[in-house]
Amino acid sequence: MATVSLAYDLHEPPTPVADKQTAPIIVMHGLFGSKKNNRTISKVLARDLGRHVYAVDLRNHGDSPHNDRHDYPAMAADVADFIRQHGLKDSTLIGHSMGAKTALALALHEPDLVADLVAVDNAPVDVRLGSDFARYIQAMKKIDAADVTRQAEADKILEPYEKSLAVRQFLLGNLHRSADGDGKTQKFRVPLPILAKALDHLGDFPFKDPGEVRFLKPALFVRGTKSKYVPDEVIPLIGQFFPKFELVDIEAGHWVISENPEAFRQAVIRFLEPKE
Structure with missing residues (x-):
């Protein structure tokens, strides 16, 4: 599959945690978004967690190249390539909406590249886009x-x-x-x-059968309480694909990170802080 080389902003922590040098966080925007939408949250997470944060532009968005193919296997392959090119290990993926499905697809397809993930207001299901x-x-x-x-x-x-x-x-x-x-x-x-x-197919999810493929590492699913993207009935399916998942509801619509940044920051830090 032809991949594109993703544009990115690197947010470096003021005081890096020594053993986290190559264990970065990769933040992915949703449809019509770009890395600049995630500038504030990326800086805050770099500061609070002492980790490098890469905010990327997915293909056909921001400063990244355009390509006729725009689906989740292609976007996930771009991010996998990005991780390899930069020599990153134990990456945390954070994705909102389209970026969330990209993160979920990558975690299921190449789990070795991903330590854990945060999916913001989307789930591993087929839905019709609004x-x-x-x-x-x-x-x-x-x-x-x-x-x-x-x-x-x-x-x-x-x-x-x-x-x-x-x-x-x-x-x-x-x-x-x-x-x-x-x-x-x-x-x-x-x-x-x-x-x-x-x-037409951006509402789809490329993996259909959790009996065939699962991600056995931690996954946090964050929902907006006023959003319809992750209804209660899909929670069992999330648990089948991502058995080590946690679910957090945040007082917000679909644009969780911009609508309630502080609640989102707290949820992510609680999830990513080293467990004793």
């Missing part, structure tokens, strides 16, 4: 066609499609001044046609 994502792409294509020069113009086009200002700002974080234009026009850096095609 229609809001298709709506966002429709709006983003409109913005691209409008040759906007200011974010406020883009926001006006997006508003009828998404009422929440926070979600609109998150999506518009993908705009940049395109080098091939007049230097003023803003375009989306994510490849909208590729992601539009991928939407």
